[in-house]
Amino acid sequence: MSDVEASGKPHASGKVPAGDTSQRVGVEAIEARGVDVEQLVDKLIDAAGAEFTTYYYYTILRMYLAGEEDYKEICEDARLEDRAHFELITPRIYELGGTIPYDIRTFADRAGCPDAYLPGTDDGKRAGSREELVADATPAAILEVLLEAERCAIRTWSEVCDLTFGKDPRTYDMAARILNEEVEHEAWFIELLSKERDGVVRPSGHFRRGEPGDAPYSKNRGFYNP
Numbered sequence: 195m196s197d198v199e200a201s202g203k204p205h206a207s208g209k210v211p212a213g214d215t216s217q218r219v220g221v222e223a224i225e226a227r228g229v230d231v232e233q234l235v236d237k238l239i240d241a242a243g244a245e246f247t248t249y250y251y252y253t254i255l256r257m258y259l260a261g262e263e264d265y266k267e268i269c270e271d272a273r274l275e276d277r278a279h280f281e282l283i284t285p286r287i288y289e290l291g292g293t294i295p296y297d298i299r300t301f302a303d304r305a306g307c308p309d310a311y312l313p314g315t316d317d318g319k320r321a322g323s324r325e326e327l328v329a330d331a332t333p334a335a336i337l338e339v340l341l342e343a344e345r346c347a348i349r350t351w352s353e354v355c356d357l358t359f360g361k362d363p364r365t366y367d368m369a370a371r372i373l374n375e376e377v378e379h380e381a382w383f384i385e386l387l388s389k390e391r392d393g394v395v396r397p398s399g400h401f402r403r404g405e406p407g408d409a410p411y412s413k414n415r416g417f418y419n420p
Contacts, residue, residue: 208222209222210222218289218290218291220289220290220364221290221291224358224361224362224365227360227361227362228361229357229358229361229362231290231291233357234290234354234357234358234362234365235287235290235291235292236292237306237350237353237354237357238283238286238287238290238292238354238365239287239292239294239295239301239304240304240305240306240350241283241306241350241351241354242280242283242284242287242294243294243301243302243303243304243305243306244305244306244307244346244347244350245276245277245279245280245283245347245372246277246280246301246302246305247302247305247307247309247310248273248276248307248310248343248347249273249274249276249277249280251309251310251311251312251343252269252272252273252276252310252340252343253273254312255269255310255312255336255339255340256269256270256273258312258331258336259333259336262333264386265333265336265337265386265390267406268382268383268386269336269340270406270407271379271382271403271406271407271408272340272344272379272382272383273407274406274407274409275375275379275407275408275409275412276347277407278407278409278412278413279372279375279376279409279412282368282371282372282412282413283368283369283372286364286365286368289364290365306346306350307343307346307347307350308342308343308346310339310340310342310343311339312331312336312339313330313331313332313335313336313338313339314329314330314331314335315330315331333390334387334390334391337383337386337387337390337391338387338391340379340383341380341383341384341387344376344379344380344383345380347372347376347379348373348376348377348380351369351370351372351373351376352373354366354369355369355370355373368412371411371412372411372412374411375409375410375411375412378398378400381398381399381400382398382400384396384398385397385398
C-alpha cells in the first residue's frame with residue numbers, strides 16, 4: 195500500500211492505483227456518474243470536426259458577401275467564434291483519452307453537420323469564374339446557408355449538454371458556453387435573412403461584437419484556449 199493510499203483521507207485513493215498513468219481519475223469520476231465516455235468522445239470529435247469545417251466554409255461565404263459590409267462583419271464574428279469553439283473543445287477530447295483523426299480528410303468526413311457550401315457551386319464541385327458564381331451566391335442564399343449551419347450547431351451542442359448535465363461538469367460547461375454563442379449566431383442570421391429575403395424585421399436583440407470573433411463565452415480565461 196502506498197503512502198497516499200494509507201493516508202486515511204477520503205479522496206486520497208480510488209480505483210486508479212497510485213502512480214498509474216494509463217488511467218484517468220477524471221474519466222473514472224464521470225463514468226461513475228453514468229457518462230458513456232466512449233460515446234461522448236465520439237460526439238465531441240464529430241462536433242469539433244463540424245466547427246473546424248464551418249470555419250473553413252465561412253471563410254469562403256464571407257468573401258462572397260462582397261459589398262455587404264454589415265453582413266461580412268457578422269459572418270466574420272461567427273467564423274472566428276467557430277474556430278474558438280474548435281480550440282476550446284479539442285483539448286477536452288484528449289483529456290478524456292481520445293484524439294482527433296490524424297488525417298484531415300477523415301476529420302472533415304466525420305463532421306457532425308453538413309458542409310456549408312457556397313451556393314451555386316454544386317456542393318463545391320463546380321469550377322468556374324467568380325463572375326459566374328456570384329450570380330447564384332446572392333446575399334440571401336449565403337445567409338440561408340449560414341443560418342442552417344448555426345441551427346445544426348445548436349442541435350449538436352444541445353445534445354452534448356443533455357449527455358453531460360449533472361454528470362460531467364467540465365464538458366457541460368464548455369458545451370454550454372459554445373451553445374450560448376451558437377444561439378446568438380442563429381439570431382443574427384435570422385434577423386439578416388428575414389430583412390434581406392422577406393423584407394420582414396425580426397430583431398436578434400444583439401449587435402456585432404466589439405472586436406471580430408470576440409467569443410465572450412467560449413474564450414473565458416478559466417479555460418486553456420490559445
